[in-house]
Amino acid sequence: MQLSPEDRALIEAARRAQQQAYAPYSGYAVGAAVRTADGRLFTGCNIENASYGLSVCAERVALFRAVSEGARAIEAVAVVTRDGATPCGACRQVLMEFAPEPEACSVWIATPDHIVARYTLRQLLPDAFGR
Numbered sequence: 001m002q003l004s005p006e007d008r009a010l011i012e013a014a015r016r017a018q019q020q021a022y023a024p025y026s027g028y029a030v031g032a033a034v035r036t037a038d039g040r041l042f043t044g045c046n047i048e049n050a051s052y053g054l055s056v057c058a059e060r061v062a063l064f065r066a067v068s069e070g071a072r073a074i075e076a077v078a079v080v081t082r083d084g085a086t087p088c089g090a091c092r093q094v095l096m097e098f099a100p101e102p103e104a105c106s107v108w109i110a111t112p113d114h115i116v117a118r119y120t121l122r123q124l125l126p127d128a129f130g131r
């Protein structure tokens, strides 16, 4: 699998973020990282709540951190779980909002130890809701 130094750094950032997960209810730690079009990395972890529905996915935490720092375009995403899960449907749609080129936006799926898959965002959400 083709892995640039930038992609390697993205995945490593998501692995570090996974260690910050607040998941006392599910016990399922998720780390995510996004790389913006201007080359910045933002990370997120899942943050659960005693009122379960208020929990937020790692992917959206990472993306919202980027947007709140002025980013409006992402070019790659990495998601790290213990078993190589892909982003939920809600996160796919939210990521799509800020991926001007979803056919070129890599979504790396990894565990702490290895890389499971690389998709494009378009592959994960072929019929996204658009503006």
Ligand SMILES: [Zn+2]
Residues within 6 Å of the ligand: 057, 058, 059, 060, 087, 088, 089, 090, 091, 092
């Ligand atoms: Zn999600």
